[in-house]
Amino acid sequence: MNIIEQARLAKTASRTTRTLTLEQRNTVLLQFAENLVKQADHVISENLKDIEEARRNGLSEAMIDRLTLTAGRIEGMAEGIRQIADLEDPLGKVLDDRIIRCGIHLKKITSAVGVIGIIFESRPNVTADCAALCLKAGSACVLKGGKESYRSCLAVVDVLKEILKENGIDENAVTLAERPSHEETQRFMECTEYVDLLIPRGGKKLIRAVVDHAKVPVIETGAGVCHVFVDASADQDMAEKIVINAKCSRPSVCNAMETLLVHKDAAAAFLPRITAKLAENGVTEIYGDEKSCAVCPSYQKADEQSWHTEYNDLIMNVKTVDSVEEAVSHIETYGTHHSDAIITEDDENAVYFLNNVDSACTYHNASTRFTDGFEFGLGAEIGISTQKLHARGPMGLNELTTYRYLLEGKGEIR
C-alpha cells in the first residue's frame, strides 16, 4: 500500500487511539511485550533474511551488527515496552482549570498529537520502541525504516497489529511503510493533512534531509557538538574525570564531548595531563588552536571546520580561551545547543556560563553524558531535541503529547 494511503488510515485510527483508556493502552503494551518474546523465533528468522540480503549488498559489519536481532535483544525490546507500560499516563493531565472572565469554565488538558511519523535507519528495535511510546501517548504512528531492515521491522509490527486486533482496536494505529520510493517518502513528509509530527531518528544526514524537505512539523533530534570548558579555578582532578567521561565513555552518542575549552591559566598544567589520559583511552587524534598546539605539539592544527564537527568518534578539538566570556562565545558560535559544561570552583563564572550558554542542557561540574531521558527520570525517550519549539533536550512521553482547551459554558456569547 502507498504510504499516503497508510497515513490516511493511521489518521482514522488516531481518532480511536486518543480515546483509549490507560488500562487499554497498557494491556496492549504488555501483551505486545509478551508476544514479541513468544514469537522471537519468527522475528529472528525474518531478521536473518534481512541480514543475508545485507551481506549480498556488501553492507559493513558495523551496519550488520546494528541490524541484527538476537533472543537477548528481543528480550531487551520487550523489557523496554514493559517499562513504557509502567510509566504514568501522559494524557488528560490538567494543566490549567479556572473560570475565565466571561464565566466559562476553562480546562487545559494534555492530549494526543494524532499521527506521528518516525523516519529512522536500520535498527529494527526502534520499531518496537517508537510504536510503544506513540501508543502510550495516544497517537497512531507511521514508521519508515531503512530498506535493509524491512522484514525485521514488519515482523515486529505484525506482532503488535495482531494484539491490536485481538483487543478490538484499529490495527492501523501502527503502520510500517512498505519500502516507499524516495518520491513517496517526500510526499509523506509534506502530508500535513494526515501527519501531525515527524521525528527523524538517525544520523545527521537523515535529520537534515527531513528538516529540509518536510512541510509537516519536525522535531530535530540528535546533533550534538558538545563542549566542556575547564576554567582557571577548576578542580583539575574533577575536570580530568569529567573530560574523560564526556569524551570516552561512549564517543558515538550525541551527548559526548567534541571540543574541550581550557582557560589560558589552566592550560599549561591541564592540557599535558589530560592529553596523556585521553591517549590512554584511545584518543590520539586531537585538533588544537595555536595556543593549545604550543602546549601540546602532538595536536594537529584545527581549522574553522573542526569546531563545527561532530566526530562521534575518538577524535576531538582543544581550544585555549582567555575567559569564560570567550568560552561562551565559542559555544554560541559553534555549538548545536545540545549539552555543554563548565568545570569551575568560581561561582560567579558558573552563573555566567549557565545564564549565557543557550543550550538544552547546561552543566556545572558534571559530565554532558547525563543528557538522557532515563537519567533525567523521564522514563523512555524518543530522542533529544536540539530545537527550541515544543520540546528541548530529552523527549519523553510528556513531550509526545499536545494540549487542548475544553470550555464549559451556560450560553455565554461575546
Place this chain on the structure above:
Amino acid sequence: MNIIEQARLAKTASRTTRTLTLEQRNTVLLQFAENLVKQADHVISENLKDIEEARRNGLSEAMIDRLTLTAGRIEGMAEGIRQIADLEDPLGKVLDDRIIRCGIHLKKITSAVGVIGIIFESRPNVTADCAALCLKAGSACVLKGGKESYRSCLAVVDVLKEILKENGIDENAVTLAERPSHEETQRFMECTEYVDLLIPRGGKKLIRAVVDHAKVPVIETGAGVCHVFVDASADQDMAEKIVINAKCSRPSVCNAMETLLVHKDAAAAFLPRITAKLAENGVTEIYGDEKSCAVCPSYQKADEQSWHTEYNDLIMNVKTVDSVEEAVSHIETYGTHHSDAIITEDDENAVYFLNNVDSACTYHNASTRFTDGFEFGLGAEIGISTQKLHARGPMGLNELTTYRYLLEGKGEIR
C-alpha cells in the same frame, strides 16, 4: 541591508535580550509606548506617504483602511504595549526542580526562544505589537511586513530602536526587513542558522506560503473553519443566541462559525427560526445539504468544497446530521481543529463531543468567539495556533518562550 545579514545581527542581539532583567524589558516597553505617542506626527506623516503610494497603485479602500494610522490608532498601539509591560515575566519560571538519580540538581526553567521572524501583511500596528511581545519574551525579532506599509512600519520600529540605544541595548533586537525580494524572503525562511521560529500573521495564502517554503520551524495560525452543533436536546433560545453570535458578531475573524450542524430532530423547528434571524443579521447566502435545503428552500446546494471553506464573511453552511457521532465525524473531516461548539442539554452527548472533537478549543453551550488570548486571560496574543506542536489555541507570552535545563553537579560522571 540584506535580510539574512539583518537576521545575523538579530541573532547576536538575542544573546543580550535573553538576559535582560524584567525591569530592563519593561522600562524599554514603557518608553516605547510613551515615545510612540510623542512622535505620532512623524509616524502619521510617514504613513501618509504609504497611503498615497497605495492609492496610486490602486489598492482597495478596505486595504487602505487597514494601512491607515491615526492618532487614535497610535494611542491604541501604545496602550497595547503598556499592557504587555504589565504582564508577568514569562522568563525564568521554574518548571521542574529536583535531584536526579546520579545526584545532579536539575532545574528546568523557561527561557527565550532567540530570534523570532514575523511575516505579516499590511497592518502597521502589528509591528509594535509583535516587537513588544518578542522583547518581553526575551527574544529579538525580524519583522517582514507588506511592502505597502514599509514606511509606516519603519517609523514605528525606529522609535523602538532609539529607546533601545538610549538604554544601552543592541538596537538589532528589533529589525524591520528592508523590502526584501521574494528570493531573499525565501532564504530568510530557510535560515535555521539565525532564525529560531517563524510566525506568519495574515490570511490563508500567506500562512500556506510560509508553511510550504520554510525550513525554520513555523507556528501556523489563524485558519478557522469552526462549527456549532445544535443537538436534539439543545435549548433553542440559547442555540439561537450562540449561533448568531458565532456567525455575525465579527464574521471576518478566525473564531467565527462557518458551518452550522443541526441534529435531525431539531432541524424542522430550529432551521426556519435561525434562518430568519440570520437574515436579519445580514446572512442570506447559505449553503445546505439536501435535508437542510428541504427544510429551508432559500438555501443553495452545498458541494464538497463548501464544507472546507472559511468564508470570513456573512456566508455559511448548514448540515443536518443524524447523531452527535456524525457531527463529530463531519468536524474531524472538514474542520481546522480551531474552535468547535456543541449546544446540548444532554450531558452524555456533551462529554462525547468534548472527548472526540480534536480541536484547540472545544466548547459546550458557549460561542466559539471566545477563543482569544485576552478572553482566556493570557494577556496579549500573537496569534491562534491551529497546529499541535509547541502551542495550541491562543498564543500569549508564555507560548513565545522555550525552556532549558540547568544542571548543577559535584563532579558526577556517567
